Amino acid sequence: MKRFLKRYGGFTRCAIEERMAYKAGFLMDGVFQLVGILISIFIWRVLFQEQSTIQGYNWDQMILYALITAMLNATLNFRTERGLSEKIIDGSIVSDLTKPIDFQNMSFFRALGESLVEGGISILVIGVTAWLLVDLTEYLIPVRMLLFLVSLILAFLLKFCLAYMGGLMCFYTSNGYGVVYLRQVITDVFSGALLPLAFFPGWFQKLSGVLPFQASVYLPTQIFLGRISGAEVAWTLTLQAFWVVAMWILAKLLFRFAVRKVTIQGG
Amino acid sequence: MRSVGIFFQMMSANLRGLMSFKVDFLVSFFAGLLSQTIGLLFLGVLFGNIPIVGGWNVYEVAVLYSYMFFGEGVLTLFFQGTNGLWRLVRMGQFDQFMTRPLPITLQIYGLNINLAGAGTAITGLVVMFFSFYKLQLSWNLLKVLLLIVSLILGAMIRVNINFGSSAMSMWLEGSGGFKGVVERIYEMGKYPLDIYPKAFRIVLLSLIPYAAISYVPATVLMGKKPLEYFLILPGATLLCILIRKYIFFKAMQNYEGAGN
Numbered sequence: 001m002k003r004f005l006k007r008y009g010g011f012t013r014c015a016i017e018e019r020m021a022y023k024a025g026f027l028m029d030g031v032f033q034l035v036g037i038l039i040s041i042f043i044w045r046v047l048f049q050e051q052s053t054i055q056g057y058n059w060d061q062m063i064l065y066a067l068i069t070a071m072l073n074a075t076l077n078f079r080t081e082r083g084l085s086e087k088i089i090d091g092s093i094v095s096d097l098t099k100p101i102d103f104q105n106m107s108f109f110r111a112l113g114e115s116l117v118e119g120g121i122s123i124l125v126i127g128v129t130a131w132l133l134v135d136l137t138e139y140l141i142p143v144r145m146l147l148f149l150v151s152l153i154l155a156f157l158l159k160f161c162l163a164y165m166g167g168l169m170c171f172y173t174s175n176g177y178g179v180v181y182l183r184q185v186i187t188d189v190f191s192g193a194l195l196p197l198a199f200f201p202g203w204f205q206k207l208s209g210v211l212p213f214q215a216s217v218y219l220p221t222q223i224f225l226g227r228i229s230g231a232e233v234a235w236t237l238t239l240q241a242f243w244v245v246a247m248w249i250l251a252k253l254l255f256r257f258a259v260r261k262v263t264i265q266g267g
Numbered sequence: 268m269r270s271v272g273i274f275f276q277m278m279s280a281n282l283r284g285l286m287s288f289k290v291d292f293l294v295s296f297f298a299g300l301l302s303q304t305i306g307l308l309f310l311g312v313l314f315g316n317i318p319i320v321g322g323w324n325v326y327e328v329a330v331l332y333s334y335m336f337f338g339e340g341v342l343t344l345f346f347q348g349t350n351g352l353w354r355l356v357r358m359g360q361f362d363q364f365m366t367r368p369l370p371i372t373l374q375i376y377g378l379n380i381n382l383a384g385a386g387t388a389i390t391g392l393v394v395m396f397f398s399f400y401k402l403q404l405s406w407n408l409l410k411v412l413l414l415i416v417s418l419i420l421g422a423m424i425r426v427n428i429n430f431g432s433s434a435m436s437m438w439l440e441g442s443g444g445f446k447g448v449v450e451r452i453y454e455m456g457k458y459p460l461d462i463y464p465k466a467f468r469i470v471l472l473s474l475i476p477y478a479a480i481s482y483v484p485a486t487v488l489m490g491k492k493p494l495e496y497f498l499i500l501p502g503a504t505l506l507c508i509l510i511r512k513y514i515f516f517k518a519m520q521n522y523e524g525a526g527n
Binding site: 029 | 291295297298302304305308315316444447451452455458462463
């Protein structure tokens with residue numbers, strides 16, 4: 001275990017240092033997220049002028065929902081995927097393949113480093129916004145926060161697997177954009193990142209219930225908001241854990257299959 | 268005039284380069300179509316739950332979306348070069364522009380072509396015409412003229428905002444951070460201006476005039492605002508071009524190169 005961490009921890013540290021290198025960019029990341037949050041707050045504000053609850057969400061809950069999804073979206077974003085797909089497309093993946101390390105583990109520890117930086121900024125920006133807009137005392141219950149934290153970690157692991165598999169698709173096409181867009185459309189819609197799943201028609205909710213995506217965004221928000229409690233929380237966390245394991249294994253298999261397709265342009 | 272000829276020559280060279288990868292050519296086009304799907308889904312699902320938001324129905328907001336899509340499409344298709352300006356600086360590739368006997372702006376404009384833009388622009392037009400049809404607006408020659416003018420000026424604003432923010436990034440810090448923020452503000456153009464606080468409204472009509480691309484012409488065409496309101500659009504276009512020119516001038520003055 002210690003050797004494992006020593007071997008891969010370096011990638012995390014390296015990714016953190018890379019992200020921190022541009023100080024001004026760091027500040028701009030925070031502003032970037034703030035603008036995104038403001039837009040959704042302005043939209044919800046207009047909607048809640050005419051009604052006090054929408055699909056079972058009141059103003060506080062909706063704002064918190066929007067903030068938590070924004071935080072999750074910012075924490076492991078398209079940059080991770082772009083990084084991977086660019087490596088595959090420009091061929092620099094070869095130098096990683098020749099190293100005596102597991103490519104998936106390496107990618108994960110890199111993503112972890114990047115996400116620690118991005119997540120840090122995002123928790124700061126979103127935490128302050130939430131504190132200003134919503135009375136949080138009702139939500140900050142220690143036990144619930146602990147369960148939420150576990151759920152967040154599982155969601156992060158799952159998000160990584162999904163983004164990683166998206167990136168692997170670039171073994172088949174050299175158009176990174178198309179793949180990233182497609183994966184984003186699917187995950188944003190089915191995970192509840194776009195809007196709470198309750199806004200969608202019944203058949204859609206049933207469908208997203210059997211897919212892994214909702215475990216990466218929707219389920220953690222429900223735990224935080226206290227919309228699921230007791231035994232249901234245990235069941236939710238188990239479901240999340242199941243998807244993490246299943247997707248991690250699927251990604252491994254996919255890599256083994258896809259890497260045979262490797263075609264490097266030029267040279 | 269000569270510049271225009273050269274611009275099209277550069278574009279056709281770019282296009283030929285792109286065509287040599289047939290599959291990619293198609294994938295990029297569909298990526299463009301796909302890239303705006305998330306926004307449209309958000310709109311559709313939201314309005315499926317609440318039919319009228321602040322006096323606007325789904326088709327009226329869709330017109331705002333479509334104006335933004337069109338501008339974005341033109342930008343991505345023909346003026347991709349303005350996007351990665353800061354990256355060119357960081358990679359040390361910017362110096363080559365200065366050694367060539369062509370205006371630098373023209374070289375930046377002609378740098379690249381991205382078919383995804385065609386997909387985005389077409390999505391915009393389809394959404395626009397479908398919404399107009401659903402809204403049952405009455406049309407006359409003047410309105411058709413205003414529509415065409417607004418699409419052209421809107422695309423010009425989009426390109427100049429992008430160019431300006433990119434040049435600002437190259438001047439300030441050599442990273443895309445500032446440009447990313449301006450890019451994010453783009454989303455604000457997709458919704459009625461009335462939902463924002465006053466300070467935002469002023470900025471969105473003057474310094475970063477995304478609302479002039481969408482909200483201004485759309486409200487005039489839909490009869491929500493009087494005809495004179497349309498004048499904000501050419502005003503904002505002019506201001507935007509001047510600001511961009513100033514920023515780019517400053518950026519060039521401060522340019523030191525990235526190497527050594």
